Amino acid sequence: MAPVFSKLLSSRLSATVVTGAFLVHMLKNRQAKAQIRRVGSVADLPAHIDDQPLIQRSKNDKAAVDLVFFKRLGRVLKVLVPGWFSAETGYLALVALALMARTYCDVWMIQNGTAIESSIIGRDVNLFKTYLFNFIYAMPAISLVNNILKYGLNELKLRFRTRLTTHLYEQYLKGFTYYKMSNLDNRIANADQLLTQDVERFCNSVAELYSNLSKPILDILIYVRELAATIGPQGPTYMIGYLVLSGLILTRLRRPVGRMTVDEQRYEGEFRYVNSRLITNSEEVAFYQGNKRERRNIYHAFNKLVNHLRSFIFFRFSMGFVDNIIAKYIATVVGYLVVSRPFLNLNNSAFIGKKHSFLMETYYKAGYMMVRMSQAVGRVVLAGRELTRLAGFTQRVTELMTVLNDLNSGRYERTMVRESKADSDSEEDREPLVPGSGKLIHQDHIIEFKQVPLVTPNGDVLVREMTFTVKSGVNVLICGPNGCGKSSLFRILGELWPLFGGTLIKPEARKLFYVPQRPYMTLGTLRDQIIYPDCKEDMLRKGISDKDLETLVAQVQLSNILDREGGWDSVQDWMDVLSGGEKQRVAMARLFYHKPQFAILDECTSAVSVDVEGFIYAHAREVGITLFTVSHRKSLWKHHEYYLMFDGRGAYEYKKIDLETVQFGS
Incomplete structure (x- = not known):
């Protein structure tokens, strides 16, 4: 009864914490909005996230893991990996081989570690020395594999960034495109942030996602094969079913992350923009003694960013709570249920008449593999969070690519203003003016x-x-x-x-x-x-x-x-x-x-x-x-x-x- 009561108390306490945090968050938002309506001093200007941003939102400003996202990502990947025989393809293959070697190293370490523990329990000194020296001899190779993986990932990030940056600057500095983007087209503001910070984050996110998805998927395939030989194919099947179910649930819950990532980068750009304007026009501002007004503008942009980040932090807190339960703890429970099933089945002929040491070694080996497999399942599920965040960066980068292509083709978009009132009398008799x-x-x-x-x-x-x-x-x-x-x-x-x-x-x-x-x-x-x-x-x-x-x-x-x-x-x-x-x-x-x-x-x-x-x-x-x-x-x-x-x-x-x-x- 005590464990049941403890679990019930724990679940109610968790629900209370989440509910309380949500109420505090809503209260802070209401206070912030009320504070904006009664602005008194510069410090009392925390602009809320619904304020009209300096950078106008696009009509199709949407960032989610859907068909549009994969089309956008495919467009950028053609720039990052230009061909099968490019250096980037070679590093992708190197990372894949390193991931595969890393997984086999993990399997070997589980088997060797189980053998070491079995020899200790069985008090067999010779077997203990043999397996311990095997581990010592393998350490340089395992360390080499780990560092090859890190080197390949870092080089891949750098090469992706080099490819994308070069491609974008070729378009940005072609003719007068850099001028047109700032003066003729109002779809992109703060191009400097897009070309530097957003490109770096996008490339890092792509490389990390490649690693974070490839390794767990490879782990799952290898551990499924090993577990099927040890405890039968039903156990891995249940885990894969749980992967699909939990992935669908969490992907649906994480949909706002893409939009919030786009908003975060936009507010970062606005804050950077107002600071750069002050630096550029510092002399004029000083002559006008406009420091108070500029401080007001900077605080306004900064507080919009802070309020958005606070909302994002709370959303990540809420999603982290759900992620941990679904992707870690429930996955571990499912793993225990699966690995215990053949051992608790008294009619299982594979274990009838076997020694206790054999059962112990088999259980530990299967248990370790199941734990690793459940962790791999959790990483695949959690990779959806990074995929949603990548959707935000992808939307930003492809929007920049689209605008650059339009400007280099002589097309631009800007809110058009009608001609002056002095000419309005004869306006109906004249044909409209068309740019170009x-x-x-x-x-x-x-x-x-x-x-x-x-x-x-x-x-x-x-x-x-x-x-x-x-x-x-x-x-x-x-x-x-x-x-x-x-x-x-x-x-x-x-x-x-x-x-x-x-x-x-x-x-x-x-x-x-x-x-x-x-x-x-x-x-x-x-x-x-x-x-x-x-x-x-x-x-x-x-x-x-x-x-x-x-x-x-x-x-x-x-x-x-x-x-x-x-x-x-x-x-x-x-x-x-x-x-x-x-x-x-x-x-x-x-x-x-x-x-x-x-x-x-x-x-x-x-x-x-x-x-x-x-x-x-x-x-x-x-x-x-x-x-x-x-x-x-x-x-x-x-x-x-x-x-x-x-x-x-x-x-x-x-x-x-x-x-x-x-x-x-x-």
Whole structure:
């Protein structure tokens, strides 16, 4: 009676603990939601998991172990394992052989260990020494098998990550895809996390799942054969039946894990995003003294992550409770029932008249194998949990692959905004604008717009149609109020934005050069800053030497930088080391190094003196670089032949600059 009462008390206590934990969890969620409604200070902002995330959820945002998951996984596996004769296939085979050897080592150790225990009980010194020395001799081989398995798994993870990372970056850095993902398409946010953290976790999960499924399945097959020879085929059959039943139950219960994994990675990405924004814009935030607001934003993102992780922890606690009962303890009970059945059957002829030592050795051997088999059954069942988690990572990775393929094919998805109200009166009479419907023709020494609309990726129409021609040698000054379309024009010229109609004739993108107000300084040497995006080998291949670079920096009055920084091979954090004016002059030297047909100068001489600026424009004309300039300096009008002026209301004016215009500008 006491054992029954103890079990009953234990089960009621477990139920009470689970119920109490669930009530505490629900109470915390209600408190968190109420706290959000009455936000008082920054610390009182724990955003709950139902808040609208920074990254919009997809309509088909589903991660579960189903047919869709296996299709997604198959798509990624084609990248991870490109062929039968690849190195990855070899390591998969190595891991499989190591797993098989490991299982046979386990079987041998059970048999040898049982023999050692039998010799001890039988007080047979010679047999004890024999089996003990067998174990000592086998230790190096067993250790080698274990470490070959670890080596194979680690190498497999690394090779999977290398394959997938290389494949994704080939797509991500193809053309302007990296730009389009951030500016033209809003399906993926925080691509950096997907390309780094999520890829690593996915590859690790695939390799671990391969091992965690292969080893138990192999164990089950081998132990079934051994047990069938020892206690008959019925015992292993019952265990396999239990595997199927428990697997179906637990797989159904674990379905939310995939979705929760996707949400976890999304909230991690949001938290990382708000931190990176603060780092990128720290100066502006400091000027505005916006630390309290930024702290509010960071706490908001962090608390959404924390609340989700807390929910996930509770779900794993609940599932762990069920997993342990079904996959471990009940499996062990079934194992005991199965292994005891032939021994407790008094009519079993196989054990009638056998010695006690034989029965003991057979029982221990069968018992150990059944325990190992029940453990293997439990690992197969629990592997479903990892499979569900893998479904979440697979959904994230395949979504990234889909978006990259779409962008490289010229397709993007973004919430389109109707054009401004000023144009709404005649909107019904005009055909809708379709991204990519324009025609692009590459031709040297000319830029010509033929009825090209100036439209943002959101669909905001800045100018309905633009028609003008610029030939080499004709500099153009771009002017107009903020938001009128100057930057949009350059992005269309640089082929960053799609054409919404008309025909654009221009040189290839590499024959146009863009010089912004805040030039980009790359990682590397001082030489790399001048020749970017070329490397030293590209420079030498073009027949340009360091002496030629010295002439370029002298032309922009930057010769002193060589002595100050220690020569061309000096490596510094150039964004911080160089002043604003020095960075602008480096950018101009970079322009003269590449000598494009056309250059876009976007307020790029605002931190340079007027005399240096005049020399730069004169030298650009000498070397045959035609300039599009955005600047508010009146002194620059004399260096241009035409001006393109936007009025900010959808109209523009393209006219020749005459003497009167120059005098007005100066």
